[in-house]
Amino acid sequence: MRKHNPRAKRLAGEIQRVLTDALRRDVKDERIGNVTITDVEVAGDLRSAKVHYLVFGRDGADPEVQRGLDSAAGFLRNALSRALMIRHVPTLSFEIDTAIERGMRLARLIDAANRGDPEEGGR
Numbered sequence: 001m002r003k004h005n006p007r008a009k010r011l012a013g014e015i016q017r018v019l020t021d022a023l024r025r026d027v028k029d030e031r032i033g034n035v036t037i038t039d040v041e042v043a044g045d046l047r048s049a050k051v052h053y054l055v056f057g058r059d060g061a062d063p064e065v066q067r068g069l070d071s072a073a074g075f076l077r078n079a080l081s082r083a084l085m086i087r088h089v090p091t092l093s094f095e096i097d098t099a100i101e102r103g104m105r106l107a108r109l110i111d112a113a114n115r116g117d118p119e120e121g122g123r
Contacts (some may be wrong), residue, residue, distance in 0.1 A: 007045050013041040014084055015049055022079040038097040042090060046097030049090035052097035061096040069094040 020037050039052040055065050073092045083087045 008042040010040045016040045018083045029068045030066045
């Protein structure tokens with residue numbers, strides 16, 4: 001199987017669009033109120049998708065939001081099935097997006113190294 005599957009990439013973009021709309025319009029679960037889908041990674045065989053999300057107004061993971069998303073996974077798969085008209089709808093798994101936190105931490109480390117701060121990892 002190829003490493004960069006263009007179909008998986010296209011499907012990921014469509015899944016992100018449909019999930020964003022469904023979460024905003026159709027999901028009534030109070031736990032999922034301020035969730036934004038930041039990225040979708042579809043497996044090469046198109047059978048599973050990892051959905052990365054952020055919760056506005058909160059730092060870090062919130063177990064209630066995770067439970068709400070897990071609970072809504074079946075409903076969201078049904079919405080994907082209706083919108084995308086594909087034979088096999090990927091199984092959805094939800095994961096908090098930590099890329100922004102990692103980027104901010106890396107930027108702090110670089111700034112500290114440039115300042116020469118030994119406590120922050122500088123020289």
